Amino acid sequence: MKIAVSACLLGENCKYNGGNNYSEKVMKFVEGHEVIPICPEVLGGLSTPREPAEIVDGDVKNKDGTSVDKQFRRGAELALDMIIKNCAELVILQSRSPSCGVNTIYDGSFTGKIIPGQGVFAELLKDNNIEVMDVANL
Ligand code: SF4
Numbered sequence: 001m002k003i004a005v006s007a008c009l010l011g012e013n014c015k016y017n018g019g020n021n022y023s024e025k026v027m028k029f030v031e032g033h034e035v036i037p038i039c040p041e042v043l044g045g046l047s048t049p050r051e052p053a054e055i056v057d058g059d060v061k062n063k064d065g066t067s068v069d070k071q072f073r074r075g076a077e078l079a080l081d082m083i084i085k086n087c088a089e090l091v092i093l094q095s096r097s098p099s100c101g102v103n104t105i106y107d108g109s110f111t112g113k114i115i116p117g118q119g120v121f122a123e124l125l126k127d128n129n130i131e132v133m134d135v136a137n138l
Pocket residue numbers: 006007008009014015016038039040041042094097099100
């Protein structure tokens with residue numbers, strides 16, 4: 001099976017702070033499958049490290065209030081294209097991210113509060129009937 005995975009879960013240093021979310025659990029799960037690493041924020045042209053962003057009233061914004069919505073949504077579209085072209089059957093995504101969050105995201109106050117919701121990439125994948133899985137549910 002072809003499985004696309006949030007690149008940070010595979011150890012790529014593409015997180016906003018320049019780090020990653022390497023997950024041994026993910027590595028074990030994808031063993032024997034073809035893996036497609038994907039980071040929609042990097043694909044959208046954002047640099048690493050970058051300002052932390054959250055979804056504020058439907059608009060993705062940096063902590064200083066600058067909108068990065070265009071870059072996030074463009075990156076999500078490009079990542080969706082990659083997934084379709086590669087015929088990935090499942091996408092495993094990092095929790096809480098304004099791009100990759102499947103079930104929960106930060107509430108837009110930059111205070112660490114988590115609410116039910118989804119990131120722009122996860123939402124786009126679901127809208128296109130692509131199966132997504134929150135890494136927290138692995
Ligand atoms: S956009 Fe997704 S893949 Fe990229 S760093 Fe954030 S959680 Fe990881």
